[in-house]
Structure formats: structure tokens, C-alpha cells
Amino acid sequence: MIYLDHNATTPPDERVVEAMLPYLRQLYGNPSSLYRLGRIARSAVDTAREQVAALIDAPAAQIVFTNGGTEANALALSSARNRRLWISAIEHPAVTENAVRQSERYTAINTLPADTYGLVLPGMLAEQSPQAGDFVSLMLANNETGAVQPVAEWAAATRAVGGLLHTDAVQAAGKIPVSFKQLGADLMSLSSHKIYGPKGCGALVWRADVDVRPLIYGGDQERGLRAGTENVAAIVGFGKAAELARLELDDRLARMQSLRAGLEQQLKTIPGLVIFAERVPRLPNTVQFGIPGVNGEMLLMQLDQKNIAVSSGSACAAGSGQISPVLAAMGVADSLAKSAIRVSLGKDNTAREIDEFVSVLKALLARV
Ligand SMILES: Cc1ncc(COP(=O)(O)O)c(C=O)c1O
Incomplete structure (x- = not known):
């Protein structure tokens, strides 16, 4: 074929599968357990966090693992509560559906138009005289056309009015150099299965001063932002995939x-x-x-x-x-x-x- x-x-990389297997077999501990098997799992999750952080030049402490890009986007939008939300016209349904179906959370939802070349260009915010505190969600690269968006410019423009910017970097990470720090974004979504990692795993990166609210409550895994026992093998696979993507x-x-x-x-x-x-x-x-x-x-x-x-x-x-x-x-x-x-x-x-x-x-x- x-x-x-x-x-x-993407097909999982054989090296990713190899890295995951021990955590599906003998290293099955719960990262919250205090004995050795648990500590091994905790350490594996922490290593994966470092590997994902290195791929996108972000602090490891600011990464929360999710079950994929969709959940990361939904979690990111939790920070837009009570703000005016701008989403670009070319966002993935993982952003648009989460926004539109929970529209009551935001003071308004506005669309940022794309031009005929597939770009969402800045200038729009100024034209619309934004209120301080607006929330912008603009993907880093479009999944259909591949067009890479001017996210750094948008982040600067958004920050200038005291707003927040989220970027869905699911398609960009691992394909082009991505630096969370240089982009100046407040929140960034990632997905493992687009970079030769396993499905059902992703991450949200957020700046420490952004108020991210959990989508589900339970134990205090992932600093309380993502309750539920970690999918250790998938997280290990995501980490390995991120490391390979960075090196290669x-x-x-x-x-x-x-x-x-x-x-x-x-x-x-x-x-x-x-x-x-x-x-x-x-x-x-x-x-x-x-x-x-x-x-x-x-x-x-x-x-x-x-x-x-x-x-x-x-x-x-x-x-x-x-x-x-x-x-x-x-x-x-x-x-x-x-x-x-x-x-x-x-x-x-x-x-x-x-x-x-x-x-x-x-x-x-x-x-x-
Ligand atoms: C741009 C973009 N965002 C989000 C997603 C959803 O990611 P996941 O499948 O990990 O939930 C996709 C998947 O196609 C995507 O292309």
C-alpha cells in the first residue's frame, strides 16, 4: 500500500513501539504509587514530558498530557471563559466545535477570516477595536492546505491588548521547527499520533500565569489539570516520538x-x-x-x-x-x-x- x-x-515508528512495550508488560505501575514500580512509571512520564518540551522549546513543567489534540484544544478553550473568543475560519473542528457548542461560556465568538491564499493575517484585531482580554485561537499550520500561519505576529498583537493566544500546533510540530517561547503563544496543543507516536495521547502547553480549568475532576494527576491514571505507555511513546522528531x-x-x-x-x-x-x-x-x-x-x-x-x-x-x-x-x-x-x-x-x-x-x- x-x-x-x-x-x-502516521504509522507508529518501530522505535516508539519498542519504547512503549515494557510499560505494557512488566513496568505496569501506577505513577501515583509510592513503591518502586510506581516510581519507575512516574519517572517515565517525567522523561516523556522533558522530551515533548524539548521538541517545542517549552518548559517541561508547563506541559499537561491529554488524550490527544482534541482534548488539548478543549482544555485550552477553558481559559477563554468570560472572554470574547476569536477563532480563525480555518480551524480544525477540534477547535470550532468545542467553541460553538459551548458558546455560552464566552461573551462572544468572532471569526477571523482567511485570505484566498489560506492565510489568516493580522490587522483584523485592530480593525475590530478589541476589548482587553480577548482570546484568540489560531492554528500554527493548517491540516488541509498546510499553510503556516503568522502566529508570532498574532501573539504579539493579542498580548498588546492584554489578551491570550492559543495555537493548535498539532500539524506543525515535528514537521517544521516550533518554539513555544519564540512564538509568544500562551497555550499550544499537540498530538502524538501525527508524529509517529501512538493514538490517544497529546499535550497542552500553557504559560504559568494562564488560568487553565480542568475539563474533568478526580485525582490530582497532571497537577490537577487532567484527572485519571496516566496512560503511561502512550505517554512514553509520545515522548520517544517527540525525541525522534527533534533529532531527525x-x-x-x-x-x-x-x-x-x-x-x-x-x-x-x-x-x-x-x-x-x-x-x-x-x-x-x-x-x-x-x-x-x-x-x-x-x-x-x-x-x-x-x-x-x-x-x-x-x-x-x-x-x-x-x-x-x-x-x-x-x-x-x-x-x-x-x-x-x-x-x-x-x-x-x-x-x-x-x-x-x-x-x-x-x-x-x-x-x-
Ligand atoms: C489541526 C488539528 N488539530 C487537532 C486534531 C485532533 O487531534 P487528535 O486526533 O489527537 O484528537 C487534528 C487531527 O486531525 C488536527 O489536524
Whole structure:
């Protein structure tokens, strides 16, 4: 199978699985237990916290493990209580649904529009004369187009009015250099399964002076911010995946950039093909394109029959038959948006796989 959907999820790295196994077998202690087995588990969780912190240049003490990016986003939004909330038009449902379904928590919810290139540019806050204390949620990189957002500028603008900024860095971490400190964000969400770690694990990073409220109550694990016995094996796997991502970042980035350049060169020989967000900084592994007159979901299923996995947008929107809200926010015409295919490369894809994908794609298009 040719797997080209790494923004949906990544295959766990074999080294990650190896690191996890002892914690599923003999090292099964509860990190809250005081005897040796418990202390070993506690120490493993703390090591993982250091490894995740190192990937995104944040203090380890300011990282809370969650069960994934979605929960991290929900936890981040708890700090927006009684504030005016701004969310960008290109956020993942893990942000938008959490915001909209709990709208009574905020004094108002406003949308930050995207431009036709897929960027959410600053300037908006000033135009809207923000009240002090507004809360902005803007993702670091978009899961569909890969467009990398000017989060540092937004963080500065938000801070200038005494507000808070959350960034969903689920897609950016491990693909491009990410520094929590340099971005100046107040809160950042991460997910393990997008960086070759296990599913069901993620983290929220927060600045010490931000008032984060727990979503669930119970024991005082994770400093009371995330009650419940820690998923030690998954946390260990996330930590290992973060360490590998940090050590191999330069190599992975260069490899994916070169693979994608080759892919785009070949794609551009297809008449009428449009690459979304092509002119702006993008994740090195992502290309989303549309081909006029083509049904994207049908093409996806035909590619699946040829053992090739791609996406038509975000995994959450896939299969719904709906137009991608991200492309809609960019003003892409419905007919073109319906033809969208997203290819997201991974560290282990090869040039041969790319060639095979393009040749199958062209053969399928010739039949349309
Ligand atoms: C940008 C973004 N945020 C959040 C999530 C959700 O993360 P998780 O699957 O770990 O809950 C995803 C997953 O697709 C994503 O792409």
C-alpha cells in the first residue's frame, strides 16, 4: 500500500513501539504509587514530558498530557471563559466545535477570516477595536492546505491588548521547527499520533500565569489539570516520538520538501490542476489540489482500489459530502473544492511511491 495521508495519522515508528512495550508488560505501575514500580512509571512520564518540551522549546513543567489534540484544544478553550473568543475560519473542528457548542461560556465568538491564499493575517484585531482580554485561537499550520500561519505576529498583537493566544500546533510540530517561547503563544496543543507516536495521547502547553480549568475532576494527576491514571505507555511513546522528531527534524524536513517538489512538478503537468495555498509558506509534506470537473471523493475511492491512501480534506470532513470549510473560507468555488485531494507525505515515503501515485492518478483521470 502507498500511504500518503500522514496529516490524518502516521504509522507508529518501530522505535516508539519498542519504547512503549515494557510499560505494557512488566513496568505496569501506577505513577501515583509510592513503591518502586510506581516510581519507575512516574519517572517515565517525567522523561516523556522533558522530551515533548524539548521538541517545542517549552518548559517541561508547563506541559499537561491529554488524550490527544482534541482534548488539548478543549482544555485550552477553558481559559477563554468570560472572554470574547476569536477563532480563525480555518480551524480544525477540534477547535470550532468545542467553541460553538459551548458558546455560552464566552461573551462572544468572532471569526477571523482567511485570505484566498489560506492565510489568516493580522490587522483584523485592530480593525475590530478589541476589548482587553480577548482570546484568540489560531492554528500554527493548517491540516488541509498546510499553510503556516503568522502566529508570532498574532501573539504579539493579542498580548498588546492584554489578551491570550492559543495555537493548535498539532500539524506543525515535528514537521517544521516550533518554539513555544519564540512564538509568544500562551497555550499550544499537540498530538502524538501525527508524529509517529501512538493514538490517544497529546499535550497542552500553557504559560504559568494562564488560568487553565480542568475539563474533568478526580485525582490530582497532571497537577490537577487532567484527572485519571496516566496512560503511561502512550505517554512514553509520545515522548520517544517527540525525541525522534527533534533529532531527525532537519533530515525529515529536507526529504519531504524534495519529495513534494518532485510531486508538484509532476502534478502540474495535469491540465487545469490548481494547488491550494501554493504561494504561501506551507508544511513541507502537504499538497492539496483541485482538478476542475473531477469528483474528489470518487477519485479518492478509486485510488483506494489501487491501494493508495490519500484524503479529500480533513479526515473529519471526509465522507460527509460537504465542501471543506477551509477551502470555502479561502473563497474556492464549490465545484473546485469538491474536487480537492490532499496528499500528505511522511518520513518514509519514497520517490518511487510518488511516481506510482502520479501514474495511477493520471490513468484514472484519463478515464473520467
Ligand atoms: C489541526 C488539528 N488539530 C487537532 C486534531 C485532533 O487531534 P487528535 O486526533 O489527537 O484528537 C487534528 C487531527 O486531525 C488536527 O489536524
